[in-house]
Amino acid sequence: MDRRKFLGVGLAAFVAIVVPGTDLRAVDFRTTMPQAWEVEKTVDGIKALYGSGALKESPKLSFKAPKLAENGGSIPITIKSSLDLESVALFQDANPRCLSCVFSVPVGAIIDYDFRIKMRQTAVVTIVGKERGTGTLYTASKEIDVSIGGCGG
Amino acid sequence: MAKMKIKAKEKNGIVKVKAMFTSLMADKEEAIKKGISPSYIRYIVAKVKDAVVYEVTMSGFMSENPLVKFEFKGNKGDQLTFTTIDNDNKTETDTQKIK
Amino acid sequence: MKIKIIILLAIVAFVISMPFIFNKSVTIANPSKLDADDNFILYEWVEPRTGTNKEWDYNLKPVQVSDRVWCFFGAMEMPTKENAGDMSNSCYIQGNDSWIAWDTGPSYIYAKQAHAAMRKIADLPVKTVIVSHEHDDHWLGNNYYKETQNATIYGPKSVNVNYLGFDEHTGKPNENTREIPPQTRMIRALYQNAIRGTKLAAVDESFDDTTELTLHGVKMEYVKVGYAHSEEDWFLYLPEDKVVLVADVVMNGRVTSNRDGIVVGQLNALKAIKARDWNHLVPGHGFITDKSAADEAIQYFTLLKDRVLEGIEDEIHPDMITKHVTLEEFRNKELYYLLSPGNVFRSYEELEMYDDDEDEAADEEEDEDEDDE
Numbered sequence: 253m254d255r256r257k258f259l260g261v262g263l264a265a266f267v268a269i270v271v272p273g274t275d276l277r278a279v280d281f282r283t284t285m286p287q288a289w290e291v292e293k294t295v296d297g298i299k300a301l302y303g304s305g306a307l308k309e310s311p312k313l314s315f316k317a318p319k320l321a322e323n324g325g326s327i328p329i330t331i332k333s334s335l336d337l338e339s340v341a342l343f344q345d346a347n348p349r350c351l352s353c354v355f356s357v358p359v360g361a362i363i364d365y366d367f368r369i370k371m372r373q374t375a376v377v378t379i380v381g382k383e384r385g386t387g388t389l390y391t392a393s394k395e396i397d398v399s400i401g402g403c404g405g
Numbered sequence: 406m407a408k409m410k411i412k413a414k415e416k417n418g419i420v421k422v423k424a425m426f427t428s429l430m431a432d433k434e435e436a437i438k439k440g441i442s443p444s445y446i447r448y449i450v451a452k453v454k455d456a457v458v459y460e461v462t463m464s465g466f467m468s469e470n471p472l473v474k475f476e477f478k479g480n481k482g483d484q485l486t487f488t489t490i491d492n493d494n495k496t497e498t499d500t501q502k503i504k
Numbered sequence: 505m506k507i508k509i510i511i512l513l514a515i516v517a518f519v520i521s522m523p524f525i526f527n528k529s530v531t532i533a534n535p536s537k538l539d540a541d542d543n544f545i546l547y548e549w550v551e552p553r554t555g556t557n558k559e560w561d562y563n564l565k566p567v568q569v570s571d572r573v574w575c576f577f578g579a580m581e582m583p584t585k586e587n588a589g590d591m592s593n594s595c596y597i598q599g600n601d602s603w604i605a606w607d608t609g610p611s612y613i614y615a616k617q618a619h620a621a622m623r624k625i626a627d628l629p630v631k632t633v634i635v636s637h638e639h640d641d642h643w644l645g646n647n648y649y650k651e652t653q654n655a656t657i658y659g660p661k662s663v664n665v666n667y668l669g670f671d672e673h674t675g676k677p678n679e680n681t682r683e684i685p686p687q688t689r690m691i692r693a694l695y696q697n698a699i700r701g702t703k704l705a706a707v708d709e710s711f712d713d714t715t716e717l718t719l720h721g722v723k724m725e726y727v728k729v730g731y732a733h734s735e736e737d738w739f740l741y742l743p744e745d746k747v748v749l750v751a752d753v754v755m756n757g758r759v760t761s762n763r764d765g766i767v768v769g770q771l772n773a774l775k776a777i778k779a780r781d782w783n784h785l786v787p788g789h790g791f792i793t794d795k796s797a798a799d800e801a802i803q804y805f806t807l808l809k810d811r812v813l814e815g816i817e818d819e820i821h822p823d824m825i826t827k828h829v830t831l832e833e834f835r836n837k838e839l840y841y842l843l844s845p846g847n848v849f850r851s852y853e854e855l856e857m858y859d860d861d862e863d864e865a866a867d868e869e870e871d872e873d874e875d876d877e
Contacts, residue, residue, distance in 0.1 A: 280448050281462035289464060318823030322849040326468035328822035348434055353463040361458065362419070366474035370430070370466045410857050425857045440669055472856055
């Protein structure tokens, strides 16, 4: 037990010290913005993560999501954008906390992300992207209907 | 049991990646209901030659055994390395050659 | 004028016939109602109260499948108040000094009446119960045999871990084990006079792998197929009787629910069943027991896998997959509309990472032995 713990602590320390040094760019939003992860409502979550800037809609930021989720425990989402965003976040008002995930986008990367989220009930899903350099916030949102399913069976 | 599975294929200079990670993705509430402690991957980063090509921070409200897909400009033969950190700060890492 | 009347009559006739020509779907009373385990239920749960009403009469009539195997066949429906959970199949094997029960149905009262019916054929107790998998429509009769006859219950560990909260490493209760077991969907769905007396009984003994047993003079092979229809599936092969009791790994006449299982695992399980020599197969749900009994299941999962893999190759977005892969061949089977789209959707997730040379990965993928800490 002791040796394991020591190794665990050692590894964590190693990661904490070495990783920031070797990465060219690594942004862990949990360590940089811990409070954003505890917020309940999307409206407040966006403020906590990105501040109170105006949210613009743009055809260059879109996301695909089912209108009616087949399984609330696994809802496929695709985020696409041709804007030069430095980060993109997904919020929903279906769970006790609104922030589901945040992508930090490497310079010159293709923004075409596929992933799956969990939602306990029907709610609006909002994505917000922050443009590199200008800091402009772009947004898109959709309502996803969750009538059957949940977190596992 | 594999902690993650990575598939990366390059075509016309664009590498399409599919990766699946083993995790219950149980946030606080779900963990309480199941009688376990919260267990979810909170951070995933993918690198090629030390350059970050994909990076995401997550809550537990992602589906179990999260499967992510993305693309980036890359070359066949390069090594794609994924590192994940879970809510207990445990790290896993794995590498796959881009086909 | 006449034409107008004819048109009007035609419209009226069409409207009147609409319920008959369009009536293909199952109505779910309250689709967003979830039970404590986040399973959707068709009916409300009522607070339990002991009553003195007449016990539900399941009207059970055993059907002889082979010389010493009899089975009860349930309706091809979801558990409802009207069927009192009688929607699964269970069997009784005649041993020297005891009946061996394979799955025990949805309630204490069901098991009690089943045993009474079997006693008319041979007046023997039930000293051994074998459980196929953890779904509650198959083993809620266990506590009847435990309480009245102190039967030994063999079954998968997952029953105790998932329903009684036992520790998954030791197979015994630990400090997280719930005081009051969860209300399973069966308990919530049934009328009081059907579910009365039912308690969740723990499995006494589990095996790690396929085991050969001879109990009460009957030679059996208890085969583990693992993660197939549910987290841990087993089937029973009787080599001397040439009978195989497979439970939910095979269903016929209706579409299965693969919500808790994996397609690759199901196909492997079906292979294991086909590899044995038998004349009769008793499915978990369905009435066909001859040599063709497993054919529907094999066809369903093969088509499902092939067509979904095709869809993934064609880069169809996951939420469009259910429109793309409709498995028309099964449209006329029971529960198709309720269950098949969910199976298709779920298999997309599963097959996204599928590699042709990784068929065995199915067993490794979802192993209970985790090496954390």
